Every structure is written in C-alpha cells, then in structure tokens.
Amino acid sequence: MITLYNTRTRKKEEFEPLNDRKVGMYVCGPTVYDYPHIGNARSFVVFDMIRRYLEYRGYNVYYVTNFTDIDDKMIDRANKEGIEVSELAEKFIAEYRQIANELNIKPANINPRATEHISQMIEMIEKILDHGTAYVAEGDVYFDVSEFEQYGQLSGVDPEELSAGARVGVDEKKQDPRDFALWKAEKPGEPSWDSPWGKGRPGWHMECSVMGKHYLGVPFDIHGGGQDLIFPHHENEIAQTAAAYEVDVPVKYWLHNGFLTINTEKMSKSEGNFFTAREVLDNFDNQAVRLFLLSGHYRQPLDYNTKALEQAEQSMERLRNAADTLRGRISILERKGIGHTNADDSLRTANEVVRQSFEREMDDDFNSPGAFAALYSFVREINTHASKAESPAVLRESLATFSGLLGVLGLDIEESKVAGTESSQEMLKAAVELLIELREKAREEKDYATADMIRERLGEAGISISDTKDGPTWKIG
Template identity: 65%
Template sequence: MTLYVYNTLSRSKEEFVPLQGNTVRMYVCGPTVYDYPHIGNARSFAVFDTIRRYLEYKGYRVTFVTNITDIDDKMIARAREEGTTVRELAARFTEEYLRIARELNLKPATVNPRATEHIDDMIDMIQHIVDNGKAYVVDGDVYFDVAGHEQYGVLSRISKDELAAGARVEVDEKKRDPRDFALWKAEKPGEPSWESPWGRGRPGWHIECSAMGARFLGLPFDIHGGGQDLIFPHHENEIAQSSAAYNIDTPVKYWLHNGFLTIDKEKMSKSEGNFYTAREVLDRHDHQAVRLYLVSAHYRQPLDFNEAALEQAQHSLDRLRNAAELLRGRIRVLEKAGDRAKGSDRELKESVARLREGFERAMDDDFNTPSALAEIFTFVRDVNTLAPEVGSAGTLREALAALTEVVGVLGIDLSGGAQTVGAGAAALVEGLIGLLLEIREEARAAKDYATADRIRARLGELGVVVADTKDGPTWKIAR
C-alpha cells in the first residue's frame, strides 16, 4: 500500500517515495541540553520515533539522526546563571535526555551527534557558503546574505518584504541587512570558542543541524522533522544554508512538523505556571501510558495535556496488556491440553487480517495514529470475545504477534516480564561493557564519531549510562 505524508514544503499530502531505493535517511532536530525537556519536547520525540518505526514496519531501512545541541546562546546563558561550565551543563542534561528516551521507549538513533564534536563540519560548510558568495565576514562574524539567496522563504512562505518589516526591530550594526543571520560568531570573553578561518569563535545554532545532517546523511536526504515552531527561522535557514553551500535546490525532500502541546487547553507557559517537564510527568505516571498518550492525537494536530487524558491513556494501556495476558494464558492452556479445532479460530484469524489492513490504511494516511488506535481497540474487543473459544494455540500466537507488532510501532512494549541476571552473568556484563567502551575510545581516537555515538546510544537503550570524565569513561546501570 502507498504511504502519503504531509509535506510542509508543498502544504499537501504527497506519495512517499524515498530518494534511493529502499533506504530512508531521516533527521530530527534534537534537544538543546540546557534544561529539562518539557512535555511538548517529549511529544516531538515520541511522534518521530513512531514515524520511524512505521517506515521500518513497511520494510524501509531507516538511518535516523537526531542531534544534541551542546553549544548555543541558551547553553552559554544558563551555564553563566548557574555558575557552571557549558560542558558540565551539557553532560547533565544529555544524560537526562537519554533517560527520557529510554523511559519513552524511543528506539536509539543510528547516530546522536553532539554539535561540539562536529565544529569542523560546520566550519567546512560555512566556508562553502562564503566561497559561493552567499555569506560575508565582518570582524570575525560570518553572516548569511538573505537578499542574495533567491529561494529564501520557500518553506515558511514568508516573503522577504514581510521579513524585512519584522527584522527592523533588532538592528545589528554589523549586518548588511537586518534579515541576515549569523553562521559564525566571533569569540566573546568567557565563552567556549574554536579556531576557524575567521578567527576564534563558535557556530550559530542553525548551521549545526545543516552540517550534522549533511555529514551523516549526505544531501539531499529524505525526511527532516521537528516541531512546528521550528519552521521559521530554524528550518528556513537550514534549507538556505545547505542549498547555498552545495548548490542544491532541495536539500530535503519531505519536511514533517508536529503540532503544539497545550496544557488544559492553554498555551504552555513557564511564567503562567502551566508548564510540565517530561521528568515531572514520567515520575508520576506509568511510562508506557505517557508514551501512548503522546501518540494518541494525530501528530499535526494540537495535543492537550490534562489529567483525564493521562488516565484515559492508562486505561487504554491496561486494556492492551490484559488482551495480551489473555492470549498468553490461553496459549499456555492449549499447549498443555493440545489443540482442538473450533469455529472461533477462523473468526480470530479474520480479525487479525482486518487489524493489519486497518492499521496500515490508517498509518499510510500521514501516520494517522488515532485512527490506527481505533482499529487496535476493535481488535482487542474481538480478542476478548473470541480468545476463550479459540481451539488452536497457533491462531492465538498469530493474534498475539500481530497485536505486539502494531502497538510496537506506537512504542508500546507488550512483551512484559522483567529480566534478572545472576552473579556470574553480572561479571560477564561488566566485562562486555568494558570491552565496548574500549572500542568506543579507539573509535573516538580515530575520529570515527559515528561508531562512538552508536555504542553509547545502544548502551543507553539497555539502560547503561556512559559518562565521559577526565579519567576516561565511566558507566552505571540507570534502573
């Protein structure tokens, strides 16, 4: 069946056709690790994880890159407020982000590049833009020349005139035009800085994503995701930078944006007090219920956060777990007693086929998760009615496998059963983690950051948190 996705670039649903055969190259804007992510950030994480999982369900090989912004204005301002270093702040909140990722059952990214490990890539891209005459240097700052870039505004559809009117407010003497934005910022006292052809300084935020996307996915790539609030200026600037650096008209084929999250129907606002961090919510609720809640609305629609919605998600999750338990219980009984053919077998098989068909129809329509969930709960009702009457363990196993697979796309894990390890296994685990960290250090020494990041991310998925200290890496099991 054909997948249709809503592309912000064209403002319409388009048939999804990857640029290269069966592979999908996908980039999602990740966290700036200066504070606890809020529940709206968690929505974006969960939404794009589900989109990635559905692409994999359809048989695509997905390379999924999501960055960690560990240097930008917010990082510097917060570190100063707290009297700490940018590096310490980044380490603390990167760990918090990876913990949220585990708790929300996000599939680890293929790569989680850190901005500070890719300054060379950013400098290289800026140099290309300068060489192509689309950027200029003033006193160690480098600015993108918006007026000189024809396609500027292609994503946000904000005209250059509107932009000029809006930008006049913040006048910067160094810029030729108030619409221009910084690619490189000259060093200021007390700020982290790196050597560059324009003197010491640091990258602007927008160039970070462009450079890391190009580095790990090549250009053009298939999907770029993020919250709607990033369309302008962040994603508009990303397109401008990538196309100006490499003379590519369309550096990304599909732009996907998730909707806002409101609290009790009000816009989330720290100053108004209606604001929740992901941590507050995850500490008070079943993690899987939070995940289910986050994907319960269509990803482009607003999602309201309120206690009733969380209770509803918990109730739905319990129904899924009960259906899986009912199937497991019946399978055990029939494995002992032996199969007896019954009329309900055929009915349950038909219901499995309807589940898969309905689920795929819903998800193929721009990842319509509420409609997919409706199909899943129709199936759960069938299971509750039919499973006690089914005579073949094979039919029940098929039903359990289908249910587990489709809810798995939404990030819900029905496999159940915590695993424990004995003392011998614990020593083995210790040795294996030590070995992986050795390989990771070698990869870092050889500047193979993709491998190093992957080892750290995969360990993170297993609950092993790696911290880099001046004496080398340490690790602990987070749960």
C-alpha cells in the first residue's frame, strides 16, 4: 500500500486512484524561455521517480507534462532577442529534451504545448463565464474570486487577507485585487489569437487547467509541481477547473517538491545564485547528478554544493562496482561450475531483504533516501558474500534485483563497466593458460621443481589446477 502526502489535505493518505489501476498524472512542465536550472531538474527527476515507482507497483500511469510556450516571460525574452516567441520555444524545448534525456527521464506519454490548446482554453473560459465566476473587462477576462467560496483550499491562503495586502495595478481592469486573468487582451507586439472577447492570449494558470482536463479528464489523480507553484498557480488551476466543470475536487492528490538551495542559500536567478542543469551535467557524471537529486526526500529542501555532487559520484561508483562484482563472479562460475555455500544463502536472504526494505521506504511517500539506504546495505552484503558464492542462479537473481530496483530510481547500471569486466576476465584467462602451458613444458622437460612452483603459486592466488586424462583444467577457488 502506497501512502503519499497530499498538499490539498495536508496529510499522508493511502493512494487510491480514481479508476482502479489506471493513474492520470500531470506535472507542470517548463516555461521554455531559458535554460532549465538545476532546481527545475529536481522537479523533473522527482516526478519521474514517482511515476516509475507507481509503474513498478503495477499502476498504468498516463503521464502528461506540458511546455508553457506562451506567457509574459516568453514574450519578454523573445523581444529582447529579437526573435519570434515560437522560435524561442523551439530552442528551449530542444534544450529541455536533451537535459531530460541525460537525466534518464522517461519520456512523457505526451508533452502538450499551450499554444496547441487555445481553442479549448476559450471553451473553458466561456464555461466559467456562464457559471458567473468570471467577468469581461475591455478585452480581458478575470476570474471572480469573491464568487468562488473554496478559494484557498490548496495553499491555505486566506482570500480576505489576500485582498487586504494587494492593490489593483494601474494598467489592470480587475474589480478586486485577488482576481486573476483568464484571458489577456492583445498588446502591441505580442502574439495573439481570436476570441469572443477580441484578440488576445490565455493566462498562464488557464493553460495547465485546460491541458490537464484535455488529456486526463476531470477529475484526475495526481498533479505535481514545485512548491513555489502552490500559490497562486495551482490554487488558481483548482478554482478554474472547479468553476468550469462544477466539481469540488478537480485533482485528487497534489504533490509538491521542495526547493533546491545553493550552498544553503535560496537559488535565485536575479542574484546570479544558480546553476543551469547543463553546467552541472557537464561537470559531473549524469547518473550521479540524478542520484544526488534523489538523495533527499522530495518534499524537503536539498542543498546543491560541490561536495554533495562528489559524494554522489562516489555512491554511484560503489553501486556500479557492486554490479561488476556480481557480473565478474557469474562469469567465473560459468567456467567453474555450480556449487552452494553459506554465502549463497546469505546473498539470497539479502536479496529478499533489499526488496522488502526498498518497497517499504518507497511506499512511504516515495522515501528515496530510505530506498538508497536499503540498496547500500545490499551493496555491503554483495561485497561480503559474492566472492564466496558458488551458485550462478543466486548471483544472477541478486544482479537482477539490484539493477531492477536501481532502475526504479532511474539509475542504469546495465552498461557501466561490463566491457572492462569482460576484458579483465579474458586477461586473467590468458595469463593462467600461459602459466599452465609453461608448467606442462616444465613437466615434459622433467623440471618438476618449476612445475610444482607454478601449481603452488597459482594455488596461493586462489587458482587450482587439476590434472585430468584430457589434460590440465583450472578453476578459481
């Protein structure tokens, strides 16, 4: 049973999807106006991990993450660069895809773009207007917060306090400072679309409400994003969808990931206190970056610093080495044959323990640090027992469990140093066979002292030679 912390109810709840094993999941994607920073990357990786774990647990997840390709930031940046908004979007969508690929993020079932859903946005706004929770003001359309009683249900923001602290800007036509734009009338030099209220473009919050509804229906199961999106973005999404479709709970579970700090300070673009995902991936092992981003619980803040990344690289190395140890032992036993020792029993037990601990931790609100702790203790068991194990079946099972569970966290140890391991096995084989040939030669020449020395020294190194009627054979152990 999976329990997860639902921001909407402010407690951990048992996960019960709306439709049995089918799960609809929407995660706010990037506004594609700039290079994604490492804090954005945390959000991508966290929700990818959650999706992978749900799939591992047998759920059929339909995963939607959008590209916000029209909003104020897009327009400002495109104007600054003297290019079309669509050109800017293409550039950074390509960049996002590259980063996602390097972080081993499983492709979404669909990456809708806001500009491909303008007609559905207009439809939803019309519904909200029909239900009396929005008004038109000189080509703009605003959501009327005073007409929506449940406003504040997600963020806990008190609508009364909100109105006390806010003022209506001079260029705005709102009736109340809490109201927010569903549709913005065209301004010179901005992209625009036709609508019943004149030319204009959608408000940002409207984009996610519509794409979520379009691909997952109303209501759907899981909506994710960074904590900074709880208010106003997600609060407004709820208000819009609830008002348009007259449902109380448009999304059952709201999940939010914590901030990434840089050297314990809040990451800030304006202060220059941030790193792009590109810089980080260029400087560190890609899988170690992913491991680092999952090394803290997803709801807690996580601090980015060089030392933490170096530690993640070491951890990744330990994980890869343990997999290589298993592979190396399997390849030795393929020549040596099958046996069974206490080490095999210990390994088989460790194999069951790691799976149980991993699932227990991940079932508890996707506790990835706990899952890593389970994997590291499995690494210790592998390092203790694998060299003495004699059953290829047990070793193969351990390797399958190990790489399978790492795969749930999106870490791939399949390729690592397989080539290196195989070539060192080949080298060992060639060296031992050369020594056996020399021993045979010594025996032919009746130089028994040399022949015995070779046999003894190989024995000390853990390689035993047996003389059979077909000639000498050797094995490790």
